Each structure stands twice: as structure tokens, then as C-alpha cells.
Amino acid sequence: MARERALAVAPEARVEVQVGRLDPAWRLAPCSRVAAFAPPGVPAAGRTRVGLRCEQGPKAWKVTVPVAVALWQAAPVLRQALPAGTTLEAAHLMEAEVDLGSGREPPWPAARLLGRQLQRPLEAGEAVRPADLRARQWFAAGEVVQVVAEGEGWRITTAGQALSPGLEGQWARVRTEGGRVLTGQPVGERLMRVAP
Known part of the structure; x- marks a missing residue:
């Protein structure tokens, strides 16, 4: 297709x-x-x-x-x-x-x-x-990353440790302080966005 x-x-x-x-x-x-x-x-x-x-x-x-x-x-x-x-x-x-x-x-x-x-x-x-462009690496595995989830009228942020490198256009995983593993899209320097 x-x-x-x-x-x-x-x-x-x-x-x-x-x-x-x-x-x-x-x-x-x-x-x-x-x-x-x-x-x-x-x-x-x-x-x-x-x-x-x-x-x-x-x-x-x-x-x-x-x-x-x-x-x-x-x-x-x-x-x-x-x-x-x-x-x-x-x-x-x-x-x-x-x-x-x-x-x-x-x-x-x-x-x-x-x-x-x-x-x-x-x-x-x-x-x-x-x-034609190299994917940006927004963070490395092991770095502390800010994780953001947002919707209409609300925004939640938390911090966690990257379990994988944060490459532009690829999925990355972050473990929060509470031990939860989140998957999202790297979007900036040590910043990952997750779906609400």
C-alpha cells in the first residue's frame, strides 16, 4: 500500500x-x-x-x-x-x-x-x-529526563532515568522514580513526550 x-x-x-x-x-x-x-x-x-x-x-x-x-x-x-x-x-x-x-x-x-x-x-x-538529515540524539541512556504528558487544559511532568537513547523520530523508554517504565517520543534536550 x-x-x-x-x-x-x-x-x-x-x-x-x-x-x-x-x-x-x-x-x-x-x-x-x-x-x-x-x-x-x-x-x-x-x-x-x-x-x-x-x-x-x-x-x-x-x-x-x-x-x-x-x-x-x-x-x-x-x-x-x-x-x-x-x-x-x-x-x-x-x-x-x-x-x-x-x-x-x-x-x-x-x-x-x-x-x-x-x-x-x-x-x-x-x-x-x-x-538526508541525521536524527538528533536528545538524550543518552542513563541520563535524567523530563517526561511530559499533556492535553487540553492540563500538563503533567515527572523525571526519570532514560533506559534507551532518545533519538529523534524513534521511541524511547524512561523509568520514573516510582519504578514505572514509560515509552514516548524524544522531543528536545533531555525531554520526552508521552501520550496521555
């Missing part, structure tokens, strides 16, 4: 669509009203598919057509080629038009990139995407 990607598209984004061809072996009945639809589980951009169905004709039919959807929008790219391990600074970035749908994930805005380290080398002009 294809993973859905949420793309934040600006109103000034430029969209380019290249429609593929129907299989010439298909023998579709004539249709006076064809409707397009998005098949479930397909991405909205990049190489994808659009569904077509006959809504008014002698025989109902439904097919999918390959399409390539490019969403061009200004995003930060690298001014020059950089090796893995480089800590990104404002001087490394410039704005250029980028196809948001060309990678597995959309590029991040500059504010989220500054101070992050590259996981792999990137070429000049490449947009920086989340997979």
Missing part, C-alpha cells in the same frame, strides 16, 4: 501534469460522461495514477491512467555540494524552485534545517529532505 504524503503547497505553486496512455488492448464502451477520481492509497504527486469511470454510457467501466504530477514551489536548496556530516548554516542555503513530489518526502523549510547535520553528501542545487 502506498504511503500518503502530506504536501504543504503554496497558492503560487506551479503544477505540471503529464498524462500517460491507456492500454490500447482495452476495448472501452463509448461514454458520454467520464469522471476522474483519486484511487485509494496512491500519492497525489510524483509518478502516480488517476482513475477514470464511465458515469453515463451503455456499459459502466473503470480504469486507471498513469500520470506524472510535478508541484513546483520555492524551497531551500544547497548553494554548493556538501559532504555528509556538514552542519547546515544559512550560508549553505538559497531558494530555488523545487518539485515537491520528486522525492519520498517534501523538502523542509530553512528554519527546520539550520543546525542539522547531513546524513549523506548532497550536490549543489539539491533540496534537503528529512531522510
